[in-house]
Amino acid sequence: MDLVRDLLDVQLVDREGQGLGRVDGLVLRLREGAPPRLVALDVGAAVAARRVHPRVAAVLRWFTRRVLPSVRTVRYAPALIRDVGIDVELDVVASDDPRLLRFEKWLSRHVIGKIPGGRA
Amino acid sequence: MKNISKIGLGILTSIGGYLEVGSIGTALQAGAQFRYGLLWALAVGTVCIAVLTEMTGRLAAVSQHTVVDAMRKRFGVAFQIWPLATQVVVDLFVLASEIGGAALALQFATGVSIRVWAIPTALLVWALLWFGTFATIENGVALLGLITLCFVVAAVTLGPDWHDAARNLLPHTRSDHAAHYAYLAVGILGATISPYLVTFYSSGGVEEHWKAKDLTPNRLVAALGMSFGALVAMAVVVVAALVLAPRGIRADTYQEAAFVLTIPFPRWGWTLFWMSLFIGCVGAALELALDASYIVAQSFGWDWGESQRPAEEARFAMVYTLGLAVAPIPALAGIDPLKLTMFSMALTVVVLPIVVAPLLVIMNDKQYLKSHTNGVASNVAVAAIVALAFLLAAVAIPLQIVGAG
Numbered sequence: 001m002d003l004v005r006d007l008l009d010v011q012l013v014d015r016e017g018q019g020l021g022r023v024d025g026l027v028l029r030l031r032e033g034a035p036p037r038l039v040a041l042d043v044g045a046a047v048a049a050r051r052v053h054p055r056v057a058a059v060l061r062w063f064t065r066r067v068l069p070s071v072r073t074v075r076y077a078p079a080l081i082r083d084v085g086i087d088v089e090l091d092v093v094a095s096d097d098p099r100l101l102r103f104e105k106w107l108s109r110h111v112i113g114k115i116p117g118g119r120a
Numbered sequence: 121m122k123n124i125s126k127i128g129l130g131i132l133t134s135i136g137g138y139l140e141v142g143s144i145g146t147a148l149q150a151g152a153q154f155r156y157g158l159l160w161a162l163a164v165g166t167v168c169i170a171v172l173t174e175m176t177g178r179l180a181a182v183s184q185h186t187v188v189d190a191m192r193k194r195f196g197v198a199f200q201i202w203p204l205a206t207q208v209v210v211d212l213f214v215l216a217s218e219i220g221g222a223a224l225a226l227q228f229a230t231g232v233s234i235r236v237w238a239i240p241t242a243l244l245v246w247a248l249l250w251f252g253t254f255a256t257i258e259n260g261v262a263l264l265g266l267i268t269l270c271f272v273v274a275a276v277t278l279g280p281d282w283h284d285a286a287r288n289l290l291p292h293t294r295s296d297h298a299a300h301y302a303y304l305a306v307g308i309l310g311a312t313i314s315p316y317l318v319t320f321y322s323s324g325g326v327e328e329h330w331k332a333k334d335l336t337p338n339r340l341v342a343a344l345g346m347s348f349g350a351l352v353a354m355a356v357v358v359v360a361a362l363v364l365a366p367r368g369i370r371a372d373t374y375q376e377a378a379f380v381l382t383i384p385f386p387r388w389g390w391t392l393f394w395m396s397l398f399i400g401c402v403g404a405a406l407e408l409a410l411d412a413s414y415i416v417a418q419s420f421g422w423d424w425g426e427s428q429r430p431a432e433e434a435r436f437a438m439v440y441t442l443g444l445a446v447a448p449i450p451a452l453a454g455i456d457p458l459k460l461t462m463f464s465m466a467l468t469v470v471v472l473p474i475v476v477a478p479l480l481v482i483m484n485d486k487q488y489l490k491s492h493t494n495g496v497a498s499n500v501a502v503a504a505i506v507a508l509a510f511l512l513a514a515v516a517i518p519l520q521i522v523g524a525g
Binding site: 008009010011012018019020021022024043045048051052086103104105107108111112113115117118119 | 183185189192193196197198200201250251419420421422423424429430431432434435437438441487488
C-alpha cells in the first residue's frame with residue numbers, strides 16, 4: 001500500500017457505512033535503524049488546515065476553541081482498518097461511540113433536530 | 121419506464137444551466153441586441169456541458185462516487201480547498217441571483233416589490249429541501265420546467281428565418297459593438313458551462329443509485345437533458361430577436377423584456393413569462409443550495425444525501441440552511457438580480473478551469489472507472505474544454521469592465 005496514494009485524503013466509513021470524515025493526516029513514528037511506522041490516521045479540520053497553510057490552521061484553531069468546542073481531531077489506530085478500496089472501512093460503529101462524530105451529533109441534537117420536520 | 125424517470129435529473133440539471141435568471145436574461149439580451157448572432161455560443165456551450173455531464177455521470181454510475189470525492193482523494197486537501205472555496209462563493213452568488221429572480225417573477229405576477237418576496241422565496245426553497253426528497257424535487261422541477269417550452273412554441277409561432285438562425289450556429293465574431301458582443305458571448309458560455317452543473321450531476325447520479333448498467337441511460341440523459349435546456353434557451357434568443365429587436369428594446373433589465381411573450385400569446389403571455397422565470401429560478405436555487413451542501417460534505421467526508429431526514433445528516437442540512445439564510449440579502453438590498461447574475465457569471469467562468477482540469481486525471485483513474493475510463497476522443501474533448509475554460513477565465517474580468525455597457 002502506498003500511504004499517500006491509498007490512505008491520505010481517503011473517505012473513512014464505519015462498519016455501518018456511515019461517513020467518518022477523510023484521512024486528514026497520517027502519523028508516522030520514526031525508528032532507529034528501521035523504516036518509519038504508521039501509528040495513526042488523523043481526522044479533523046485542524047489537521048487538514050495545517051496542510052493548507054499554518055495561518056489557516058491558526059484561525060481555525062481559534063474559531064473552534066471559542067465557538068465550536070465539539071469539533072475535535074479524532075485519531076484512529078491503523079489496526080482498525082478492515083478494508084481498503086476507494087473508501088477505507090474502519091472497525092468502529094460511530095453511532096455507539098460518543099467520541100466519534102461529536103459535532104454532527106451535537107448539531108443534530110441541539111439545532112437541526114429542534115427545527116420542525118428535522119426528524120422523521 | 122425507469123429510464124424515462126432518469127431524464128428528470130438531466131432536465132433539473134439543465135434548468136440550472138439554461139433556464140435560470142442569468143441564462144434567460146443573457147439570452148433575451150443576445151436576441152434583442154444581436155438577433156441570432158449569438159446562437160452559436162449556446163450551441164458550443166451545450167456540446168461542452170453535455171460532454172462534461174456524461175463523464176461525471178459515468179464516474180458516478182461506475183464508482184458510486186462523485187467528482188469532488190475523487191478530486192479530494194487524488195489531489196489532496198491543499199488543492200481541493202481552492203475549487204471548494206471558490207465554488208462555494210460562486211454557488212452563493214448565483215443562489216442569491218436566483219432568489220432575486222424568483223422574487224422578481226412574483227413581482228411581475230403581483231405588482232408587489234421583490235424586497236417583499238425575497239425572504240418568502242428563500243423560505244420556500246429551504247422548505248422544499250428540508251421536507252422533500254431528491255426524487256420529489258427532481259421530478260417536480262423537471263415536470264413544472266416543461267412550462268418553459270412555451271418559448272419554443274412562441275418561437276415557432278412567430279415564424280423565424282430558419283436559414284438565418286441555422287447559419288448563426290457556427291462561431292463567428294462581429295466588428296460593430298465587438299466588446300459587448302464578446303461580453304455576452306462569454307456570459308452565455310459561462311452561464312452554460314457552469315462548474316456547479318458538473319458537481320451537481322455527478323452527485324445526482326449517486327443519489328439515484330446509478331450502477332454500471334446505467335451507462336447508456338446516462339449518455340441519453342446527459343444529451344437529452346442538455347438539449348432540452350439548449351432548445352428553450354435558443355427559443356428565448358429567437359423570440360427576443362423577433363419581438364424586442366425590431367422595437368429597439370435592449371433588454372438590459374427584465375422589466376423592459378417581460379412583455380416579450382405577449383406578442384405571440386396576447387392573453388397568456390405575461391403569465392407564461394413570470395411562471396417560466398419563477399420555476400426556472402426556483403429549480404436553479406434548489407440545485408445551487410444542494411450543490412453547496414454536496415461539495416462541502418464530500419470534500420470533508422460527511423454523510424450526504426437529500427433523501428435522508430435533516431437530523432440524520434445535520435452538517436449537510438446546515439450548509440444549505442446557512443446558504444439560504446444569506447441568499448435573500450442582495451434582493452432585500454434592492455440589487456437587480458440581472459446585474460448580480462452577470463457578475464456571478466464572470467466569477468463562474470474564472471472558477472471553471474480549476475474544476476474542469478482535474479477531470480483529465482480523474483476520468484483516467486482505473487480505480488474509479490475500471491474499464492470505463494476516457495477514450496482518446498473524450499480526453500481530447502476535455503483538453504479542448506479546459507483550454508476554452510482558461511481562455512474564458514482570462515477574458516472574463518477584462519470584458520466585465522469594457523463590455524458591460
